[in-house]
Amino acid sequence: MGLLSGFRAVCVCLLLFSTAKLQAQIKVASFSTVLSEIAQKVGGKNVAVTSLIKPGQDPHEYQLTPGDLSAATASDLVLLSGKGMEATYLHDLRDALPKRVQVLAVGDQIPSLTKGADEGKDTEKEATQDPHWWNSISETERATAVVRDALARLDGQHAADYQAGAAAYLSALKELDSWVKRKVAELPRDRRILVTSHDAFQYFAKDYGFQIDSIEGLTTDQEPSVSHVTAIIAEIKKQGVKAIFLENTLNPKVSVEITRESGAKIGGSLYADGLGPGDGETYAGLFRHNVTTIVDALK
Amino acid sequence: MRGSPLAQAVLVVTALLLLLIPLHRLTQRSQRPPPVVVSTPTKQVHLALRTTAVPCRFQITFLGKTLWAEDASTPELAKDFDIDFPKEGIDLVVDAAWESKALAAMEITLSLPDGTAIHKTLWGEGSANDVLTFREDE
Numbered sequence: 078m079g080l081l082s083g084f085r086a087v088c089v090c091l092l093l094f095s096t097a098k099l100q101a102q103i104k105v106a107s108f109s110t111v112l113s114e115i116a117q118k119v120g121g122k123n124v125a126v127t128s129l130i131k132p133g134q135d136p137h138e139y140q141l142t143p144g145d146l147s148a149a150t151a152s153d154l155v156l157l158s159g160k161g162m163e164a165t166y167l168h169d170l171r172d173a174l175p176k177r178v179q180v181l182a183v184g185d186q187i188p189s190l191t192k193g194a195d196e197g198k199d200t201e202k203e204a205t206q207d208p209h210w211w212n213s214i215s216e217t218e219r220a221t222a223v224v225r226d227a228l229a230r231l232d233g234q235h236a237a238d239y240q241a242g243a244a245a246y247l248s249a250l251k252e253l254d255s256w257v258k259r260k261v262a263e264l265p266r267d268r269r270i271l272v273t274s275h276d277a278f279q280y281f282a283k284d285y286g287f288q289i290d291s292i293e294g295l296t297t298d299q300e301p302s303v304s305h306v307t308a309i310i311a312e313i314k315k316q317g318v319k320a321i322f323l324e325n326t327l328n329p330k331v332s333v334e335i336t337r338e339s340g341a342k343i344g345g346s347l348y349a350d351g352l353g354p355g356d357g358e359t360y361a362g363l364f365r366h367n368v369t370t371i372v373d374a375l376k
Numbered sequence: 377m378r379g380s381p382l383a384q385a386v387l388v389v390t391a392l393l394l395l396l397i398p399l400h401r402l403t404q405r406s407q408r409p410p411p412v413v414v415s416t417p418t419k420q421v422h423l424a425l426r427t428t429a430v431p432c433r434f435q436i437t438f439l440g441k442t443l444w445a446e447d448a449s450t451p452e453l454a455k456d457f458d459i460d461f462p463k464e465g466i467d468l469v470v471d472a473a474w475e476s477k478a479l480a481a482m483e484i485t486l487s488l489p490d491g492t493a494i495h496k497t498l499w500g501e502g503s504a505n506d507v508l509t510f511r512e513d514e
Contacts, residue, residue, distance in 0.1 A: 255505075258506075258507040259469055259507060261467075261507075262437070262439070262440075262467040262468075262469050262507045263439055263440035264439075265416060265439060265460060265462060265466075266462055266464035266465050266466065266467065266509075267416055267462035267463070267464045269464070286464070286509070
């Protein structure tokens with residue numbers, strides 16, 4: 078009798094343990110505001126997402142903190158933008174994380190646009206990968222598929238849920254892309270010249286037929302040279318560019334100076350490096366804000 | 377010079393301050409230059425539409441304004457337009473709706489004065505819409 082009740086107790090414990098395991102959420106730590114949204118939309122109630130880079134924060138300037146490292150260590154999956162965005166702290170992060178934590182550099186699964194070697198200005202310089210893939214809706218669609226597959230591998234039991242979550246998000250992205258195409262079509266193709274604070278919109282330009290002239294380089298820590306600024310002013314005058322754009326995370330000083338010299342106006346502020354306060358709290362909101370600002374200012 | 381020293385000092389300071397006005401105007405940055413206006417060549421384009429099913433309601437939008445909208449009862453229509461056509465090409469937003477829900481297509485041919493003809497086709501079941509880009513170098 079005692080043996081039977083002991084057996085029953087073990088069975089109940091096993092059942093409770095397995096139920097708890099079934100209900101446990103996958104912990105995701107994300108070093109990208111856009112990836113945080115994707116993980117949330119795809120994962121739904123099955124995941125708990127911690128966004129280590131906050132909306133409005135410049136990811137180029139981010140430094141790993143002990144608190145963020147603890148959050149990453151406690152997670153099951155760490156999502157990175159990739160393409161060199163986390164280069165300054167990636168080595169330390171990988172060293173510190175236990176083996177059970179999966180690290181996924183989502184951007185590394187997406188074809189890169191590069192800058193440097195292909196310009197023919199400096200043959201010694203290696204081409205630098207442009208990390209701003211989220212400024213292309215089609216690349217964000219790819220990223221969504223990468224996150225969906227990673228979650229399904231990690232938690233096969235809810236694979237169908239992840240499939241459904243991704244399908245709904247992809248459908249919303251398709252609708253967003255359709256809206257962007259129609260809005261951009263209001264702008265003549267010869268006026269699609271985008272002068273921005275730093276070089277974050279190459280992927281956007283590729284999708285919607287823009288030419289890019291950026292004041293700073295691919296990262297926000299590169300100060301523009303005088304000759305570069307002079308060349309941009311000359312280009313703005315030559316092409317009759319009506320407006321140049323600021324960014325929500327950068328100092329507008331040089332841009333304002335360029336408007337004084339060139340006759341162009343400030344067209345507004347763009348979300349270049351991910352989600353931010355205001356319109357850019359969601360990816361769709363960010364894109365609609367950026368496109369409306371650009372098209373209305375350049376018309 | 378007569379008057380109290382204080383009044384004289386006030387007079388001198390005022391005179392110096394007044395001198396600052398033209399000095400400031402001379403040294404301040406020149407006014408914002410007017411933006412350069414770059415003109416786009418206007419061309420006469422010939423648009424020809426062919427639809428696989430009628431009746432068909434369609435609308436073609438160019439730079440946010442309706443260029444051509446019609447309820448077509450014949451499978452082929454054509455019209456000429458004078459529009460700005462830069463070397464980068466143009467985008468036409470096309471919305472088409474057919475009474476039939478079966479798969480249908482609309483072919484749009486844009487012809488330029490030099491004889492260049494660019495063809496684009498839109499497919500849909502009941503309706504279709506897309507932004508079509510027409511470039512001379514296609």
